[in-house]
Amino acid sequence: MDNVQTNDLQAMGRAAKAAAATLAQLPDPDKQRALNVMADAVIAATDTILAANQQDLDGATIDPRFLDRLRLTPARVQDMAAGLRQVAQLPDPTAQIDRGWVTEDGLTITQRRVPLGVVAMIYEARPNVTVDAAGLTFKSGNAVILRGGKEALHSNQALATTLRHALTSIDLPADAVQLITDPSHALATELMHLNQYVDVLIPRGGAGLINRVVQTATVPVIETGAGNCHIYVDDAADLEMARKIVINAKVQRPSVCNAAEKLLINASVADAYLPVLAADLRAHGVELRGDDRARAIVPDMVAATAEDWDTEYNDLIMAVKVVDDVDAAIAHINAHNTKHSEVIITNNLAHSRRFQDLVDAACVYVNASTRFTDGFKFGFGAEIGISTQKLHARGPMGLDALTTTKYEIVGNGQVRA
Template sequence: MSELEQKGSAAKAASRALATRTAQEKNAALLYLADQLEDHAQLLLAANEKDLAAAKEKGTAETMLDRLRLTESRIIEIANGTRQVAALKDPVGEVTQMWQNEDNLTIGKKRVPLGAIGIIYESRPNVTVDAAALCFKAGNSVLLRGGSEAFHSNQALVKVIQAALVHQGFPASAVQLVEDTSRETARKMMKLNQYLDVLIPRGGAKLIQTVVQEATVPVIETGTGNCHIYVDEAADLEMAARILVNAKCSRPSVCNAAETLLVHEKVAARFLPMVEQALADFHVELRAEPQAATILSTYVAASEEDFYTEFLDYILAVKVVASLDEATSHINQYGTGHSEAIITNDYFASQQFQNEVDAAAVYVNASTRFTDGFAFGFGAEIGISTQKLHARGPMGLTELTSSKYIILGQGQIRE
């Protein structure tokens, strides 16, 4: 049996043990883990520095370095996120429906853990703890396969996690790290059906599509975020500019950052110069289609591919549209079903936009950056699901459970 199969087998066994542990036991372990993360901050930062140094040597862009970087404040945030997960209601064991059928059988529907979860993800070390905490709280074991760029950080984090769990009486195999970061091992993990119940990819479009196309383990597709801001003819333009700057520039390397600006032609001549000025301090490159280009003073001509692209950088595609219908059609064609926003004071336009745009999160007069488990009140999230089966949008504890039917009888047999 290979090391991967051994860890898969251990994860399966751990999932069965975790499914019967109480919320109080799991919460105590999470609170202890949060303290341990803060107590081991210097160890974690030292490991992270090795990853940052290697990434800088490779010429990694600053936006991607930001995804990789741990700081003392970020470790505190991660620890506080773990405490928030501990404070959330445990969904496991909740009976969501109960009824009696014609045979006088009492039938209930009960939440249960998914089981053993595999997560394949890239550079963000916070995912290691977020995923571990959420899966654990929902009664699941988790097998983590992070990217090579965050290897030292992930290794150190999982050691702290495992030590904390063992201290609280849980098996170390509840949270494991696949230390071989080769593509071949990742592909083998995608086919670990005998041990893994579900696979969740987190990262760029290429990673996610590889997992979706090659995995035989059931996949929950997450997170490519080609998100749009549409500025309607009835928009408050100053509000629109504030929202756009936040959606594009507050953290351009994350999946809920805006990548395309659509502007109604009736306000384009006033709004686009405002945009240009507001984004200048951040050195955002504007990739404009021909009509937008006639208004902007500095731009790069946009290709059609730009409107399909999740840049994850200080780059924004810009297009002028003739109507709300054109805006919604553009979003439904080019978007990834993640997060979309309309800026308008027209109630009917806002409702049409929310009804017609096909995405996990659809905003009126707010930044797409709010699509996040913390912001939605779920605690840490496992990812943003952009598919429609099982879960959609920020995936919190409830989305990491399945259900079983429990049936109570008094000797009934079926005729």
């Protein structure tokens, strides 16, 4: 049967390379068709997928907060299929020549965009990542090796088997999508060292997972996700605008990486404004932790510890610090942020320029919520993740982040003098 997969990573790597060679040459209409066939197959397999998911839910011993991430419903299965159809419609990121020129020696050089080859993903208990990742890597011409959390193993197996059958049904290589079904750490570690076959490894999940991958992997990694995001309310802020943005960035979806975790407030507005803002945040269920100056203004805040300034809560908690000016805000942010998304609320142009120039982060905002750091909101039509490193891709990553380039050079006999 074509869906029997091995957990021999060398064999999986070879199979992925072979599938990637086919995918790299596949015209976009064929990729569109395949993604739609995959979507149909997911819908057709809804019962099987939900039954497998129920097995995972029955066996789950994880934090109930995470059960919701693990749970699939008919609507969520439909969302996964819809996601595949959406990705099908996006422009093919490899159908592009970035630039070209003729050198002094008369060589014609073109820089073409090509797939990376083999992408590996290590993620946690969200089974939708299995389908998302398969769709995005397929559209960009890459084979994928997936390693999801053991909590979602049955769900992931059902999903991967469905996608592999769909590929086989239209004579495409099933090994474009492979799932590691042995959930041991040893195999994840081996995947992180599969340099011969893996072109990039993208971890998706919490800080613990990402750190472990960064510390362990010898294959190239794109670090994603951790977001200790700050909002600085300047002395020249529109305070009503600031209120709306702070509430939105903290409260609208506190569990995600682009939620705000820290509030820095200019001393000249803090006395009058912080009590109002604090009351509003608390009315939204937010626990506040303050530095000494913030607690002098709102005395019933918990005292923030040194650790707080470096913590991504992913929860309805916010630490508050009073700062003297924009430079103090910038210094604090650069010392504590995770290079994700940072905001200044101000109507002072010089302050806004200084903040955007000097804050070191993927996304630096003036007068908007951190929650816009998102491939869809940026208009990319897709999101592989949000890179918090500086190499290759920084900030929200669309399909382009799953490609590289190749120089194609044509001469007429040139040799080097």
